[in-house]
């Protein structure tokens with residue numbers, strides 16, 4: 001199936017379509033360079049597109065992300081491959097990289113899909129919705145989420161029962177089960193790695209009861225519960241549908257903890273938890289929200305004021321280290337913790353617990369390069385070889401890093417980092 | 433095999449076997465959907481009441497019921513006097 005059209009030439013290859021990769025692609029494209037943006041998910045937008053509001057301004061995340069992703073999608077100099085991954089990148093010479101990109105079939109012709117959702121309605125299958133962090137179901141024929149880009153259906157072939165119901169109702173005949181895996185050979189003059197971060201999996205700390213106690217959820221699940229496109233009609237406990245009124249946050253879940261292999265601070269969890277606490281107090285005015293913390297890291301512009309604002313709103317801050325979470329018969333939870341100020345062990349009851357999960361490295365990019373070694377830092381993020389003078393440069397000349405692929409950071413810093421990656425890439429391109 | 437537009441699923445059906453897991457999941461969803469909609473026929477219920485009536489764990493009822501809300505089969509009713517539990521009813 002692969003013909004000459006599978007041989008492609010671009011000025012820049014950007015890997016990862018989160019806010020950092022998208023911003024870097026847009027900067028390069030607006031300067032006149034042709035960019036291929038490779039994203040492994042069905043939509044670009046990364047984690048940011050899934051958020052409710054953003055700290056410290058409390059702007060609606062979708063309202064910022066939607067125009068950005070639509071600008072990226074419509075830019076004539078940007079070609080986007082979703083459902084795609086890099087299998088290798090080889091540096092042949094300066095300004096000459098050869099990459100192999102593998103695109104999985106979506107079983108839908110994106111250009112012909114009008115996102116009418118008739119296929120979703122017709123599909124009889126229901127499986128956990130990964131874009132709602134499994135709080136609710138989705139169909140096997142589905143539009144990933146309402147602000148997805150491209151906004152087109154996809155078929156989850158692993159769960160599809162091949163009944164053909166979706167195809168029968170599709171008014172544009174855009175469903176195509178004959179699609180196959182495609183392999184592309186891409187030539188590019190520079191590469192930007194923006195593969196982002198992974199979230200810590202709290203199953204690694206069994207004493208917190210995640211997975212076992214249904215009212216212990218992650219901060220990403222709470223982001224979804226607070227978003228306008230939320231899984232439930234309001235904020236509810238997944239254990240029994242109760243509106244919670246005594247909510248606890250456990251900061252540093254999977255961060256600053258050498259016992260689980262991540263000794264560093266994730267930099268964002270204090271602030272996003274303070275943000276969620278404020279949003280919860282708005283959504284559930286009668287609720288008590290307590291944040292259990294080791295230290296509050298509110299280091300950015302406007303962050304300390306944001307922290308003080310949360311205190312002023314009545315969010316309760318307890319300097320305490322959680323030892324164990326246990327469940328009571330009614331689904332409420334008892335937190336056993338060390339009160340750090342008083343040096344004694346205490347217990348407190350809550351009806352819902354949010355684990356503020358940390359940022360872990362995504363090590364995908366280290367497998368891309370054949371001959372050249374992409375160095376990682378001691379925590380397995382992509383190493384910045386000259387962090388002061390050339391912060392986007394990696395150990396391979398002509399390959400740059402943007403956003404959280406180089407370490408934990410928030411959205412404004414990811415955008416700044418993408419700016420530096422794109423300008424360093426442009427300098428490299430014009431040295432040709 | 434000749435590929436007919438609008439019926440391309442037949443082409444893949446020849447080449448690929450549907451997994452047992454996918455078949456089981458579909459069965460389970462249909463079973464839950466039927467039981468929940470049947471139980472709601474007699475009137476609106478909270479998740480706790482539904483779970484008692486169906487003898488099913490509450491978290492499972494939450495997941496399937498919310499999926500049925502999303503798919504347009506069920507609507508959210510009123511919240512109780514304590515502002516704790518909503519009722520759910522069949523969407524007219």
Ligand SMILES: Cc1cc2nc3c(=O)[nH]c(=O)nc-3n(C[C@H](O)[C@H](O)[C@H](O)COP(=O)(O)OP(=O)(O)OC[C@H]3O[C@@H](n4cnc5c(N)ncnc54)[C@H](O)[C@@H]3O)c2cc1C
Nearest residue numbers: 016018019020040046047054055196197364403404410411
């Ligand atoms: C619960 C939570 C709340 C947050 N709230 C805020 C907030 O209010 N304000 C704020 O400033 N920040 C917030 N953040 C942080 C914010 O999400 C990150 O700063 C931002 O998403 C980083 O963007 P990124 O593009 O670097 O990475 P990501 O968002 O992780 O994007 C990386 C992209 O690369 C893709 N990718 C990964 N591997 C590959 C591969 N091998 N091939 C192709 N594509 C690949 C991924 O699918 C993804 O689309 C929050 C984070 C969390 C977890």
Ligand code: SF4
Nearest residue numbers: 123141160161164166
């Ligand atoms: S063919 Fe697959 S995706 Fe389409 S309706 Fe049937 S199960 Fe759903």
